Amino acid sequence: MSKIAGRIAGISLGAAVAFGIAAPADAQLLTHKDLTVAAATTIAMTAIETCKAQGYNVSAHVLGREGQIVVAIRNPAAGFATFENSMKKAYTARTTRAPSGKFAETVKGNPNAAQFFLTNFVAAQGALPIMVGQDTIGAIGISGAPGGDKDEVCAQAGIDKVSADLR
């Protein structure tokens, strides 16, 4: 073995040992918890049924960690714009990791808030982030009730239904 090769091997071994001691196994990968389609469907349908019981027909979107659709439900009894709106509310809640009503307040204070110009942001209440501790794993958006506050109540009911699993 040449001197150089020996040195490289030594450095590699030393680095491997150092990393191995400093970090836990698989430190180069992130460990995520994500929604199952079953949990997402329960969240969405609980929200729709909660609003229905209150006399409101709503559409729902549950988005995942990357804003991707996990479940999208159009309620044919609700206005057709509700489907798109529920997605945008959920997107807003997911990416800001906060209720979309908070972004609505921000835009009221500053109508030119930069995020307002991004695709899929909507300044409307009715969506909530889905959290596991401090980690935002998705969001639910509701649209169709006469008022974003009423949409949000149903969104919350959906999350509450599976809260025991969100850990």
Added chain:
Amino acid sequence: MNKIAYIAGFALASGLAGTANAQLVAHKDLSVNTAVTIAQTAVQTCKAQGYNVSVHVLGRNGEVLVAMRGDDTGPHTLENSMKKAWTSRAQRAPSVNFANAVKTNPTVGAIHLTNMVPAQGGLPIMVGDDAIGAIGVSGAPGGDKDEVCAKAGIDKVAADLK
């Protein structure tokens, strides 16, 4: 007067010729609960067979009623399930029919339309002879297996499809 009589006569003739409300078409359409039951049953049926699948249920006009991304599915499965459903709805037939048509004639006209896909796994949702929507399933190892789950979804609500 002659002109008025002519118009009145025309109106009367029209009235006699058609049935009540002949100027509107009566439709039955999927409710949100029925559509979700169809989709969820398909997901669960495939899951029980060891396959994770994504599902779309489309309505009469091809609009998305329900989209479900299955656990650990490939990212294309959600799109593919939509296209299989679209193909079924458009042709009022299982999407495998279109797959077979394309095998016979690879340049068949409909292959150039948006959202048409020659793949098995989509079925129309019928009320009698009326296609009121469609379901598309993607993710199982073979369109035949997708179609079994699609069928299970429709069968679950068969009693309501009338």
